[in-house]
Amino acid sequence: MSKIIVGLLNYGAGNSSSVRNTILKLGFRSRLINKPEDIKGVAALLIPGVGAFPAAMKSLSELELIEPIQEFSHQGNAVIGVCLGMQLLADASHELAYTRGLELIPGEVKPIGKPEWHIGWNTLEVIQQEDIASTSDGRSFYFNHAYEFEAPPEYVVAVSRVERPVVSMVKKNNICGFQFHPEKSQLDGLRLMGKAIKELCDA
Amino acid sequence: MLRKRLIGVVTIRNGWAIQSFGYRRYLPLGKPECLVENLDRWGVDEIFIQEIDRSHRELGPNIELISKIADQGLSTPLLYAGGISNEAEAVSIIRAGAERICLDALLHSNPKEVLNIANRLGAQAIIASIPLSLDENGNCHWFNYQSGQNSDFSTALISLIDDGAISEALVIDKNNDGTPEGFNFKLLSVFADKKIPLIAFGGLSTAKQLEHALLNPRVSAVAVGNFLNYREHAVQKFKTSLATTPIRPPFYKTRNLV
Numbered sequence: 001m002s003k004i005i006v007g008l009l010n011y012g013a014g015n016s017s018s019v020r021n022t023i024l025k026l027g028f029r030s031r032l033i034n035k036p037e038d039i040k041g042v043a044a045l046l047i048p049g050v051g052a053f054p055a056a057m058k059s060l061s062e063l064e065l066i067e068p069i070q071e072f073s074h075q076g077n078a079v080i081g082v083c084l085g086m087q088l089l090a091d092a093s094h095e096l097a098y099t100r101g102l103e104l105i106p107g108e109v110k111p112i113g114k115p116e117w118h119i120g121w122n123t124l125e126v127i128q129q130e131d132i133a134s135t136s137d138g139r140s141f142y143f144n145h146a147y148e149f150e151a152p153p154e155y156v157v158a159v160s161r162v163e164r165p166v167v168s169m170v171k172k173n174n175i176c177g178f179q180f181h182p183e184k185s186q187l188d189g190l191r192l193m194g195k196a197i198k199e200l201c202d203a
Numbered sequence: 204m205l206r207k208r209l210i211g212v213v214t215i216r217n218g219w220a221i222q223s224f225g226y227r228r229y230l231p232l233g234k235p236e237c238l239v240e241n242l243d244r245w246g247v248d249e250i251f252i253q254e255i256d257r258s259h260r261e262l263g264p265n266i267e268l269i270s271k272i273a274d275q276g277l278s279t280p281l282l283y284a285g286g287i288s289n290e291a292e293a294v295s296i297i298r299a300g301a302e303r304i305c306l307d308a309l310l311h312s313n314p315k316e317v318l319n320i321a322n323r324l325g326a327q328a329i330i331a332s333i334p335l336s337l338d339e340n341g342n343c344h345w346f347n348y349q350s351g352q353n354s355d356f357s358t359a360l361i362s363l364i365d366d367g368a369i370s371e372a373l374v375i376d377k378n379n380d381g382t383p384e385g386f387n388f389k390l391l392s393v394f395a396d397k398k399i400p401l402i403a404f405g406g407l408s409t410a411k412q413l414e415h416a417l418l419n420p421r422v423s424a425v426a427v428g429n430f431l432n433y434r435e436h437a438v439q440k441f442k443t444s445l446a447t448t449p450i451r452p453p454f455y456k457t458r459n460l461v
Contacts, residue, residue, distance in 0.1 A: 017300040021276040050297045052325045084325075096322060117327050117370045119400070120423065121248055121451045122205045140206065140451055142248075142280050144302060146327045146370070162205055184280040184302060186246060186454055 004201050005029040007042030009069075009085075012051075012059040015183075019048040019082065022183035026194040036068040043201045045072055048183075049084025053093035053109060053147070056084055057101065066102065073104050078200035079175045086170065086177025087149050095147050105172045107151035114163060118143045122160040122180070124168055130157045132176065132196045133169055139188040141180035143168070149179065174200055206451040207417050208248035209441060210282070210402065212428035213238045215254040215268075222429045224381035226255065226334075226348070232432060239272050242279065242431065245438035246454030249280045251305065251426060253332075257286025258308035259349060264292050266299050273300025284332055288313070293320045297328065305373060307332035311347050314359035321368040330402070331360070331369045334377040335390050343393045346377050364399050371423060372397075376405035381429055383408040391419060402426055410444035417448035 006023045010016050010032040023030040023046070033039055047069075049056065060066050073079045081089045090101040093109035101109070112118055126137040136158070143160065151170050159165035160180075170177045176196055182189035213235050214223045220238045222230040232238060235252065242250050252272070254265055263286045272281065283296050284305035293304050304324075309317055310331055321329055334346040336353065344353035345360075363369050372394060379385030385406025394401060400423035403416040408430040416425045431437045442453040 012294070012298075015297055015300060015302060017270065017273045017298065018277070018281075018302070021273060021300075022278070025276050025278075050302060050324060050328055051294075052323060055323055095325075115400075116367055116398075117400075118205070119327060119370060120205055120208050143205075144280070144327050146325060160205075181280065181302065184278060186278045190278060 002028045004043045004197065005031055005041060006197060007031050007033045007039055007045045009033050009045065009047045009065065011056065011063060011065065015050045016048050019046060019183045022190065022193060023197075026190060026197070028197060033065070034063065036064055039068050039072055044078035044080060044197055045069060047079070047081040047085030047088055049082055049086070049088065050144075051084055053084065053087055053095040053101070054097055054099045056088060057099050060088070069102060070104065073175055076174050078197070078203070079104060080196055080200065081177040082183065083145060083179060083181055086179050087147060089170070089175060089177050090149050090151070093147065104175050105151055105155050105170055105177065107149055107155070107170075109147045109149050112146060112148045112162065112166060117146045118160075118162050118166055122162070122168075124158045124160055125165070126158045128157045130171060132171070132192070132199050133157050135195070136188065136192050141168075141182065141185040141189055143180045145179060149177065174203060176200060204449065207422065207449050208424035209413070209438060209450060210249045210251050210424050210426040211242035211247035211431050211438065212251045212253065212404065212426050213242070214428055215252065215285070216256050222381065222432070223255070225378060226380055235268065236272055236275060238432065239277065240275060242438065243277050245436055247279060247431070247438045248451055249282055249424070250277070251282040252284070253305065254285030255348070258288070262286050263288065264296050266295055269296060269299040269301055282330065289316055290319045290323050293324060297324060303328045303330060305330040305332045307334070308349050310360055310363070311349060311357070314357070314363055317363055318368050326368050327370045329369050330371045330373050331363070332373045332375065334375040335393065336376070336378045337387060337389060341389070343390070364397055369399065371400045371402055373402045373404055373426065379406035382406045383430070384412060386412060386416070388415065391421060394421065410441055413441060414445055414448055417445065417450055
């Protein structure tokens with residue numbers, strides 16, 4: 001088993017159980033992050049996510065985790081967001097009500113528009129040279145979302161096409177987000193998740 | 204390209220996976236977790252667990268089972284239906300390891316709560332399970348398992364669909380469930396004036412039928428229960444036969460993660 005400890009945010013609406021099993025399956029150690037003190041000693045923070053943006057930010061706020069996450073990231077540590085977890089990395093979201101995010105990667109979360117949802121397996125189009133995604137171009141991953149992270153082009157690593165390209169992966173230095181669920185994307189997802197944790201922690 | 208999905212359905216009653224025939228007659232298949240493990244290994248696109256006696260017996264969702272299945276380390280998205288009556292239960296299902304929930308009884312008993320769940324989890328996490336039948340005059344009826352009665356669609360259900368509180372409708376051919384080649388494709392036209400994506404389920408047993416469903420632009424997925432359990436690697440075999448449809452190609456699990 002790897003010595004890397006991945007801290008898994010346990011904030012109420014995330015599918016933390018599925019993600020935790022994936023981390024363990026990949027050979028990393030895992031620790032549930034329920035309070036700020038739990039972050040000490042972890043090599044990477046993973047923000048899982050199924051749910052609505054305002055409720056998730058409210059939960060992070062109630063657990064007093066917002067500032068510790070920002071501080072952890074500003075120190076150059078690895079932060080990975082999955083699905084809603086990726087959207088939480090943004091400056092703000094327009095889901096249900098305008099809500100500020102973690103402000104770790106510039107951009108705002110807005111409705112996909114047409115169609116209203118992006119559900120199912122879709123291929124990744126890697127549009128920017130990025131080691132983590134290099135072997136995932138053209139592979140299929142599982143998406144399940146209605147809102148999209150509109151980030152500046154320099155942070156968009158990959159898109160997936162619905163009726164138009166939708167941002168599916170973002171990265172800024174030590175911070176990375178997947179709009180899809182690598183933990184539920186079978187072999188390709190497991191490989192990508194393992195690569196992301198390893199490379200971001202080694203960086 | 205966004206692919207259409209083949210959903211593997213595991214139906215559970217009294218804690219056991221069963222084969223269902225029109226939701227009237229049942230044969231035991233074994234432990235649910237074994238069937239789920241097979242579907243995960245065979246590369247089905249989503250796994251749908253439906254516990255058909257949880258609402259009726261007021262047992263609530265089976266969090267213990269979902270956790271047990273999640274702890275197997277599934278790498279396939281999990282959908283769950285069974286006994287969900289409020290937002291807290293819906294959240295607990297997601298926390299236990301499912302990605303999406305499927306609602307049936309609540310659509311009849313408390314549609315307002317469906318809206319609360321959508322606000323908490325997002326509509327993309329919610330599927331409406333809609334068992335339907337057509338009578339001899341071609342009239343469509345919505346079946347309520349709790350009361351055993353047929354009815355027309357309620358205005359509350361229509362509102363939930365129109366307002367986007369539900370992301371997909373699972374159209375169940377109630378009378379042809381478990382019947383080989385039974386699915387009545389006329390049921391899909393019931394939603395012709397709605398934009399909600401449809402999942403076809405109930406009596407889909409052959410590649411030809413699945414192809415027919417998947418080539419319908421309104422259909423985002425097909426769900427198959429009994430007929431995936433008759434033969435080893437049924438998922439890959441179905442998918443290989445469906446190469447002309449926009450379904451995700453077959454997947455073969457290997458032990459190598461890197």
